Amino acid sequence: MRAVIRHVDHSIGLDPHADRDMEDLACTTFECGWKVSGQDFGELQDAAMKHSGEKQHFGFRQVTTNYWRVVRHDQDVAEQLRVSPSPGVVTR
Template sequence: MVVRAMYRHLEHSIYLDPNAERDLEDVECTGCDWTAGGGGAGLGLTFPQIQDAVLKHTGATGHSGFRQVTTNYWRVVRSGQDVATQLSVPVVPTPGQVEPPEPT
């Protein structure tokens, strides 16, 4: 039996997923398991509300260390393919994001 395989290397790019929420913010206390969550646009707390919750937590517990967690979702797209088709929607770049290549 003869087994033949062909390998090829394809270039890929990575982009923010336009279908996903952007910049989901959570703040966690480093002294306990307390968390204030933003949950993204239209959900959870706004950033000023998160700041207020952090100050209230500090006043109630004396904890002064917090960690901010930002979550974004990404997609890998094969080079030379139609980016919008692979992502199922038109690509909307985030500020500072490199524009995707034009389809060929």
């Protein structure tokens, strides 16, 4: 059996169909479980400050989520970017 291998250039970029810079802030105090999510980081910071004042919890973990898409250069890149986003991706 003979295999034919062909090199194809690929590139990666932010998925144009997905929300960007989705922020999560979570309290790091043991077993607290408090968490807030959104795109307005100022609002999330205000919510964390309020939680801190109410519970006397002072540590938080920030996670920023973005979705990326790989395209092949041997096919129409614009057509590849027109496809609907991957399952589970939040769209706008």
